[in-house]
Amino acid sequence: MWFKNREKAPIAAEASANMKDSSNVLEIDDLKVHFFTDDGVVKAVDGISLDIPKNTTVGIVGESGCGKSVTSMSIMRLLQEPPASIVGGEIRLNLGDDALDLAKMNKDSMRRIRGKEVAMIFQEPMTSLNPVFTIGEQLMEGILVHRPDIGNAELKGKVIELLKMVGISRSEEIVKSYPHELSGGMKQRVVIAMALSCEPRLIIADEPTTALDVTIQAQVLELMRELKDRIHTSIMLITHDLGVVAEMAEMVVVMYAGRIVEQGTVYEIFENPLHPYTRGLMKARPTKDNKSKRLYSIEGNVPSPVGLPDYCYFHNRCEESEEDCKNEYPTLVSVTPTHKVSCYVANKENKNA
Amino acid sequence: MKQYVIRRILTSLVVLLGVSFLIYAMLRMMPGDFVEQMTSGNPTVTAEQKEKLRELYGLNKGIVEGYVQWLSDALRGDFGVSFTYQRPVTEVIGSKMWISFSLAASAFVIELLIAIPLGIAAARRQYSKRDYLIMFLALAGISLPSFFFAAVLQRIFAVGLGWLPLSGMVSAREDYTGFRLVLDIAYHFILPVTVFVITGIGGWLRYVRTNMLEVLNADYVRTARAKGLPESKVVGKHAFRNTLIPIITFIGGSIPGLFAGAIITEGIFAIDGLGKTALDAVNNKDFPFLMTYLMFMAVLTLLGTLISDILYGLADPRVRFR
Known part of the structure; x- marks a missing residue:
């Protein structure tokens, strides 16, 4: 065969790490993910740090191309390397007794983390299930790969139970059907069931409701919230929908062009947004009050990730920029123990206040 | 599925009918024929003798008339006798x-x-x-x-x-x-x-x-x-x-x-396979053999597409035949 079958080496010692705070399930520390392309180095994620506490939902917000998905794919180590490469930083995963630095894991040990400790829910339920295998088969193999000794009867029972858990009623029937026989909402429930199947410590949901219609969106979000408490897991929720964040998350991280521009609790971000970009995102939400007016949008686009300036990346789109903003990229400054922002203008306002 | 296959076979028959006429017409329009080929080295053969030979081989009729004759024979399972092999064409191909x-x-x-x-x-x-x-x-x-x-x-x-x-x-x-x-x-x-x-x-x-x-x-x-x-x-x-x-x-x-x-x-x-025989047949203007060989190819092509469509349905659970 052309596959290299390196059999179960113990998880590499060089990947062991120490959690900064044992109440966190995941700590990302100064993570840098770069893509080495013909056009130059794309700094898709450039030095971000964030913590995901146990049993908490952390929302990651930003426009397309901000590095949200790259962050999540780096945690899963699903990026194609090369061209992608984790050039610096740590991704520490808390396993209870010990901790691992996922950024340093080799392929084979990482495989045993995926699905078991960290699971992922993808954006497109239509295409994220394999069309030629039954739902049951696809659920079973995910369990079987991490629990090879599970009995046949137990496995089947577990699959039925999972499907019931995500609110699929005719689960005995659904087990035997193919993905194309299910609606989009049903498929996303199956994908969620798949993510839950090994009761992971962390579930990464990459825009889990974007492809669904609005009524189903609400149901799926409700389901995720309920299941999070039921299996005591944390959720990293990637979205560009602030409404979803407000509903689901306890902590919010705002990303722009591969960096974190503001982070805090959901109250801090929504009550007191400090970064002009966060404010822009807030203003761009449709609200009940301004029916007649055109919806606000932030002028311009996320800058090309090749050859970014050495001052604030948001500068040329910013409505509040000042002289200082041409200085070097602003550092992330704590406003409260939980609330951080990286902006000269916001810092000045804050000092004056 | 069964219905689908039957319908496909019926449409294939229509296609074959058209194909057979085109092949017949084109073969007959080829320059020279078997008689010309056979007698070309012999200057003593007269025009009347050639005409006699053409009648013998069934090459004296017009395209439409000849085609109708060929078709009615073919439908009865008679694909003619190979000029060069002097054996039924189907036997040669078989x-x-x-x-x-x-x-x-x-x-x-x-x-x-x-x-x-x-x-x-x-x-x-x-x-x-x-x-x-x-x-x-x-x-x-x-x-x-x-x-x-x-x-x-x-x-x-x-x-x-x-x-x-x-x-x-x-x-x-x-x-x-x-x-x-x-x-x-x-x-x-x-x-x-x-x-x-x-x-x-x-x-x-x-x-x-x-x-x-x-x-x-x-x-x-x-x-x-x-x-x-x-x-x-x-x-x-x-x-x-x-x-x-x-x-x-x-x-x-x-x-x-x-x-x-x-x-x-x-x-x-x-x-000594079909390909070589077909090439020889072109050179010798072996009309019944060529006609049957080309029809055989047409049938194989249609059969190929039908088989691939059926297999597609078997391999991919998303495909259903109606």
Whole structure:
């Protein structure tokens, strides 16, 4: 065969790490993910740090191309390397007794983390299930790969139970059907069931409701919230929908062009947004009050990730920029123990206040 | 499903009717005919005698009239007698067809056995040295003209080294039977099969690679990886099963074509298959044989598409026939 079958080496010692705070399930520390392309180095994620506490939902917000998905794919180590490469930083995963630095894991040990400790829910339920295998088969193999000794009867029972858990009623029937026989909402429930199947410590949901219609969106979000408490897991929720964040998350991280521009609790971000970009995102939400007016949008686009300036990346789109903003990229400054922002203008306002 | 197949067969019959008229008309419009061919070396034959001969061979009627005659005979199962072999055409085709098939089929199996794993190996490391090497070889195979490549092989292995027979299917003056005969034929098939494989494998390699590349980028392959499945399962099960859908379809569709014979390669290696016979028939203006041979090809083509459509439905659960 052309596959290299390196059999179960113990998880590499060089990947062991120490959690900064044992109440966190995941700590990302100064993570840098770069893509080495013909056009130059794309700094898709450039030095971000964030913590995901146990049993908490952390929302990651930003426009397309901000590095949200790259962050999540780096945690899963699903990026194609090369061209992608984790050039610096740590991704520490808390396993209870010990901790691992996922950024340093080799392929084979990482495989045993995926699905078991960290699971992922993808954006497109239509295409994220394999069309030629039954739902049951696809659920079973995910369990079987991490629990090879599970009995046949137990496995089947577990699959039925999972499907019931995500609110699929005719689960005995659904087990035997193919993905194309299910609606989009049903498929996303199956994908969620798949993510839950090994009761992971962390579930990464990459825009889990974007492809669904609005009524189903609400149901799926409700389901995720309920299941999070039921299996005591944390959720990293990637979205560009602030409404979803407000509903689901306890902590919010705002990303722009591969960096974190503001982070805090959901109250801090929504009550007191400090970064002009966060404010822009807030203003761009449709609200009940301004029916007649055109919806606000932030002028311009996320800058090309090749050859970014050495001052604030948001500068040329910013409505509040000042002289200082041409200085070097602003550092992330704590406003409260939980609330951080990286902006000269916001810092000045804050000092004056 | 049954209904679908019946409907497909009925439409195929209509297509065949049209095809048969076109073939008939084109063959009859070819310059010269069998009588001209036969008498060309003999200046003493008079025009009246030629006309007599034409009447004898049934070549004196107009195209439409002749076609109607041919069709009514064909519908009764009478495809005529080959001018050169003086035997019923169906008998000639029936005997030669299996020679062509055994040659083409053995090459076909070898091609697939090599092309599928190599194509997947190339796709798994796109733009690597391995990928470039495999694709270079594929392209080289496609670009080699079979007549030239065959001659080179004959020069090296038959004339030069004397390891393999130059041409033919069995050793002369040896009346082998049973297993010895099979071995002897296999020995004679080595060079022609090599020509088939080298010149034919490139297309399959590229087809497998392209399909695998597409599937490897699919979301469900990412899902499979996210589940923690080992790479052997991700590629060997999730990706391969999806790659197989177009490949099975294509393979099924190619099978009838294996009976058609290969004109050039069979000719060079003097293998008495359908392809060589067809070429001879063109040269000799053997009208009944050509007519039936071309109709046979048309039937094989239609059969191929029908088989590939049916296999597509079997391989892909999303396809339902109505």
